[in-house]
Amino acid sequence: MMAKQKRFEQLVQRYSTDMFRYALWLCGNREIAEDLVQEAFTRAWKNLHQLKDGNKEKAWLMTILRNENARRFQRVQPDLVDIEDHAWSMSADSGLEPEEQMERRILRKAMLDLEEEYREPLIMQVIHGFSCREIAETLELTENAVMTRIFRAKQKVKEALTEQTASAMARL
Amino acid sequence: MNELEFRKRCIINPDDSDPDFQSALENDDYRRVQAECADFDEKLSGALRVPAPEGLQDRILAANRQPSFLARWKKKLAALTSLIVTLVLGLTLLLRPQLALSDMVIEHLYHDMAVMYSRDVIREEQVDEIVSHFGADLESSLVGIIRFIEDCRFADQRKGIHLVYDGQSGPVTVFYIPHRQIDRMQAIGKEEFQGIIFPHHDGTMAIVGVIGEDINSQKSKVEAAFNWDQASGKS
Structure with a gap:
């Protein structure tokens, strides 16, 4: 009984932050992201016995989170608040130079502007360090499809960064 | 591996461990492209790695906790109390017709x-x-x-x-x-x-x-x- 508790605590300690980031970039809203993570871990707690392979715990949690997100959309489609409106993003970048802060804001905005099919594999790679094969398994896609999506996603974000940085510099 | 192929793979994953990709990095120009892509990924990662809300872990753990030994006994005790109350109530109801009359x-x-x-x-x-x-x-x-x-x-x-x-x-x-x-x-x-x-x-x-x-x-x-x-x- 206690072994279950201990294992669960380890999962929470290892993955809750990255799970939150993943949820945040999926839904674009901190409050909803926290709810999603809480719900995902509650489901994980109930179904912990199903997690046999310790090497797949991250992917397992990710799948639960994705399912929770899908359920959320079945229930209600909330009006999402622009992520840049939150004070937290200011405090998170407080130690950076103004140019770097601007760059981060552009990158975040560009991420949220991506269609979900491009955004999701990119988050999995950048935040979780998943390989294309692992992303393919989780998203039930071919590896080639994942590579194509990540390539296009990065191209789009990079273009946005180049364009908006140039435009910001021109305004100065 | 031609340049186009290298650039594409480099954008997808600048840390690709594929032997062909790794040997291509012997070329200085390719190495420079790889460094640019890695730098971009690093920037992106920095932007996305936002802090989690304070106390998130505690809240998750508090919501999903194994009941302690004492709590489990409390639960059993509550069930026993409930059983006793039901029995007493049952007996009271059995005796009730006389009182009601x-x-x-x-x-x-x-x-x-x-x-x-x-x-x-x-x-x-x-x-x-x-x-x-x-x-x-x-x-x-x-x-x-x-x-x-x-x-x-x-x-x-x-x-x-x-x-x-x-x-x-x-x-x-x-x-x-x-x-x-x-x-x-x-x-x-x-x-x-x-x-x-x-x-x-x-x-x-x-x-x-x-x-x-x-x-x-x-x-x-x-x-x-x-x-x-x-x-x-x-x-």
Whole structure:
């Protein structure tokens, strides 16, 4: 009984932050992201016995989170608040130079502007360090499809960064 | 690996461990492209790695905690308590009909309080008419002057006899409720009234007088006065 508790605590300690980031970039809203993570871990707690392979715990949690997100959309489609409106993003970048802060804001905005099919594999790679094969398994896609999506996603974000940085510099 | 292919793979994953990709990095130009892509990924990663809300882990753990040994015992204790309460409640309900009947009698007594002070004298024919409906005959001379008699409907809608006669200390009320029996005699009473309720014939009888009335003596009189040997009950 206690072994279950201990294992669960380890999962929470290892993955809750990255799970939150993943949820945040999926839904674009901190409050909803926290709810999603809480719900995902509650489901994980109930179904912990199903997690046999310790090497797949991250992917397992990710799948639960994705399912929770899908359920959320079945229930209600909330009006999402622009992520840049939150004070937290200011405090998170407080130690950076103004140019770097601007760059981060552009990158975040560009991420949220991506269609979900491009955004999701990119988050999995950048935040979780998943390989294309692992992303393919989780998203039930071919590896080639994942590579194509990540390539296009990065191209789009990079273009946005180049364009908006140039435009910001021109305004100065 | 040509340059186009290298650039594409480099954008997808600048840390690609594929041997072809790794050998391509021996080229300075390719290495520069790889560094640019890695730098971009690093920037992107920095932008996306936002802090999680404070206390998130604690909240998750608090919401999903194995009940402690003590909590598990508390749960068992709660279940046991619930079982005991259910048993006690069950037993109370089993005993309840007797209590309900005595309550019903007192309630009816208070409801028809006025008849206790009637000074009417009920004729024997009137008495016979009522008690005969219940299959009985009443020798009224054995109890005293009868001031009131009705076939009343009690709270459970059952019809019974409601009779008032002059006792030693004041009015004595007799109720007879057919087809509803209690298993033993009980004392009943409220405020200035006292009495007993007991099994009688195929039902229950109650005798209530004012405080000071010799109820046992009245019981003997009433039981002697009622004769159930005549025609079968019509109630």
